[in-house]
Amino acid sequence: MVRTLQRRFVAAAMAAVTILLLILIGAINGLHIVSIRSEEDRMLRMLAENEGVPGHLPSGRQDDPSDDEFEDDYFDDDGPDDDHGIAGYHPGRGFFRTGSITMDNAMAMRYFLVKFDGEDVTVVDTSRIWSVSSEEAKAMALEVRKSGASAGRYDSFRYRAEEDIVVFLDVSMQEETVRSVLLISVLIAVLCWLLTLVIVLLLSRRAIRPVAQNIQRQREFVTNAGHEIKTPLAIIQTNTEALELYNGESKWTRNIKAQVTRLSGLMQDLLTLSRLDEGVKLTLTELDLAQLVRETAENFRENAESRGIGFTLPPVQQKAVVRGDAATLRQLISTLTDNAVRYTPENGKIGMSVSRSGGRTVLQQWNTVEKEQMEEDPSRLFERFYRSDRARTQKSGGYGIGLSAARSIAEANGGTLTASYGRTEEGNDRILFSLRL
Numbered sequence: 001m002v003r004t005l006q007r008r009f010v011a012a013a014m015a016a017v018t019i020l021l022l023i024l025i026g027a028i029n030g031l032h033i034v035s036i037r038s039e040e041d042r043m044l045r046m047l048a049e050n051e052g053v054p055g056h057l058p059s060g061r062q063d064d065p066s067d068d069e070f071e072d073d074y075f076d077d078d079g080p081d082d083d084h085g086i087a088g089y090h091p092g093r094g095f096f097r098t099g100s101i102t103m104d105n106a107m108a109m110r111y112f113l114v115k116f117d118g119e120d121v122t123v124v125d126t127s128r129i130w131s132v133s134s135e136e137a138k139a140m141a142l143e144v145r146k147s148g149a150s151a152g153r154y155d156s157f158r159y160r161a162e163e164d165i166v167v168f169l170d171v172s173m174q175e176e177t178v179r180s181v182l183l184i185s186v187l188i189a190v191l192c193w194l195l196t197l198v199i200v201l202l203l204s205r206r207a208i209r210p211v212a213q214n215i216q217r218q219r220e221f222v223t224n225a226g227h228e229i230k231t232p233l234a235i236i237q238t239n240t241e242a243l244e245l246y247n248g249e250s251k252w253t254r255n256i257k258a259q260v261t262r263l264s265g266l267m268q269d270l271l272t273l274s275r276l277d278e279g280v281k282l283t284l285t286e287l288d289l290a291q292l293v294r295e296t297a298e299n300f301r302e303n304a305e306s307r308g309i310g311f312t313l314p315p316v317q318q319k320a321v322v323r324g325d326a327a328t329l330r331q332l333i334s335t336l337t338d339n340a341v342r343y344t345p346e347n348g349k350i351g352m353s354v355s356r357s358g359g360r361t362v363l364q365q366w367n368t369v370e371k372e373q374m375e376e377d378p379s380r381l382f383e384r385f386y387r388s389d390r391a392r393t394q395k396s397g398g399y400g401i402g403l404s405a406a407r408s409i410a411e412a413n414g415g416t417l418t419a420s421y422g423r424t425e426e427g428n429d430r431i432l433f434s435l436r437l
Contacts, residue, residue, distance in 0.1 A: 005211065006204050013200045014193070021189040029182050036174050043109060044151070044160040047167045052113040052125055110170035114141035117164065129170060141166040229267055233260050269405040272331065282325035282412050289329070289361055289437065290320040290354045296333040297352055304341050310349040320354040322361045322437045324413040332409045332417075333363075335402045336433055340367035349424065360415075363435040368428045369421075378419035378431065382407045410435055 112132055115123035121141070124134045132140075144152075144159055144166050151160050156172040240256045294313050304311045314320075340350045348368035355362050382403050403419075410417035415437040424430050 005208050009204050009208050010197075010200050013204075014197055017193060017196050017200075021193060025182075025185050025189050028185055029178070032181050033178055036178065040158055040169060040171055040174065043111075044158060044167055044169050047111060047113065047169070048160045048162050048165055051115070051165060052111075052167065111168060112137050113165060113167045114138060115165050116141075116145070131170075132168075137168070140168065229263070233264055233267075236260050266401065268331075269335075269401045272328070272405045272409065282328060284323045284325055284413065286321055286323055287326050287329075288319050289322045289324070289363060290314040290318045292326065292329060293333055293352055293354060293363060296330050297337045299334075300337045300341050304344070304350060307341075307344075308347040309341065309344050310351075312349070312351040312353075314352060314354045318354060320356070320361050324415075324437060328409045329413060332406045332435070335406045336365045336435075339402060340365060344368055345370055349428075357436075360436045363437070364432060365435075366422075366424075366430050366432040368424060369431050371429055378421060381419055382417070410437075413437060 110129045112126040112129045113123075114121060114125075114137055121138055124137050124141075126132055126134055126137050140154060140157075140159075144154065144161055149161065152158070154168065156170060156175070157168040158171050159166060159168045161167075237257065237260045240253050240260070244250075244253050294316070297311075297313055301311050337350075337352070344350055344367040350365075350367040352363070352365045355364070407417045415435055417436075418434050420432050420434070422430055422432055
C-alpha cells in the first residue's frame with residue numbers, strides 16, 4: 001500500500017512538473033519566434049520603403065558613399081543623430097522591439113529585390129546575396145506578383161511586395177536559430193525533469209510518511225478489532241444455540257443469530273479488504289471458473305426460489321479454466337450472488353454465465369431490479385459503505401461494503417469488476433456485474 005501511495009505521489013508530482021516544463025518551453029520558444037518574426041517584418045518594411053537601401057554607412061568613414069539626396073530621407077530629423085541607426089527604425093516601445101536596426105545588422109542581412117514598372121522588370125539587384133542568380137530572382141518575383149500576396153514565405157526567404165518592388169529576405173539563419181533555441185530548451189527541460197524525478201523519488205517517502213503511518217494504524221485497527229470481535233460473536237452464537245436447546249427456538253433467538261451472521265459477514269469483508277490493501281499476493285492456480293460458480297451459487301438457490309426468484313447457472317458441461325485464487329474468487333461469487341438474492345424483487349430473475357471475450361474469461365451475473373434503482377450511478381455501488389437507500393439496505397441486511405471487497409478481490413486476481421444497467425429479453429430492468437479475468 002505504501003509503495004502504491006508513493007508511486008501515485010511521484011506520478012502526480014512529475015505530471016505537474018511536466019506540464020510546467022511544457023508551458024515554459026512553449027512560452028520561451030513562442031516568444032522567441034514572435035520576436036524574430038517582428039524583426040524580419042521591420043527589416044522587410046524598411047527595405048521595401050527605401051527601395052533596397054538599408055541606410056547610410058556611419059559618419060567618419062572615408063569611403064562613405066552617401067549623398068545629401070538620401071540624408072533627409074533615411075535619418076530622423078526630430079531626434080538626436082545616431083550614426084549607428086537607420087532613420088525611422090528605432091525600437092520604439094513595443095515589447096518585442098529589443099533594439100534598433102543598426103548598419104551592422106542591416107548590412108549583414110542577405111536579401112535581393114526586383115523593381116517593376118507596371119508589368120515590366122526594370123531592376124534586379126542580387127548584390128546582397130550569392131545563392132540566387134538574377135534570373136532566379138526575376139522568376140521568383142514574377143511568381144509572387146502573380147499570386148497577388150503582399151507578404152509571405154518562399155522557400156528559405158520571406159518577401160514583401162509593394163506596388164513596384166518585391167523584396168526577398170533570407171531567413172535561413174533565423175530558422176536555424178529557432179531550431180537551436182528549441183533544441184537547447186528541450187534538452188535543458190529533459191535534464192531538469194530527470195533531476196526533479198530524482199529529488200522527488202528521494203523525498204517522496206518522507207512526504208507520504210504521515211499518511212502511510214495513518215493508513216497502517218487504520219489497517220492494524222481493523223485487523224485487530226476484527227479478530228477480537230470474532231470471539232464474542234462466536235460466544236453469542238453458541239449461547240443462543242444453547243438457549244434454543246433448553247427453551248426452544250423463538251423470534252428473539254432467530255434475530256440474535258441473524259445479527260451475528262450479519263456482523264460475521266461484515267468482519268469477514270473488512271478483514272478481506274484490510275488484507276488486500278496490504279498488497280498480499282494471492283496464490284494463483286488454474287481452476288474451472290464455471291464449476292466454481294455452480295458450486296458456490298448453488299448454496300443460494302433455495303433462498304432465491306423460496307421468494308419465487310428464477311435462478312440460472314452455467315451448464316454443467318461448460319468449462320472455463322482461469323488462473324486465480326479459489327478462496328477469494330469463491331468469496332467474490334458469494335458476494336455477488338448474495339447481493340442479487342437480497343435486492344431482486346419477488347418473482348424476479350437471477351442469471352450467471354461464463355464466456356470468452358477478447359482473450360479473457362468473463363463471468364456475468366445479472367438480476368432484475370426495481371425501477372428506482374436504475375436512477376443510481378452503478379459505479380458508486382463499489383464505494384465503501386455506500387448505501388443508496390438506507391431503509392432498503394437496513395431491511396435487506398447489507399452494510400455497503402461487500403461489493404467494494406468484491407472489486408478488490410477481482411483486482412488482486414488480475415481482473416476487473418464493473419457494473420451497468422440494461423434490460424432483460426422480457427424488457428425488465430436489470431443490473432449486470434461483469435468479472436473479467
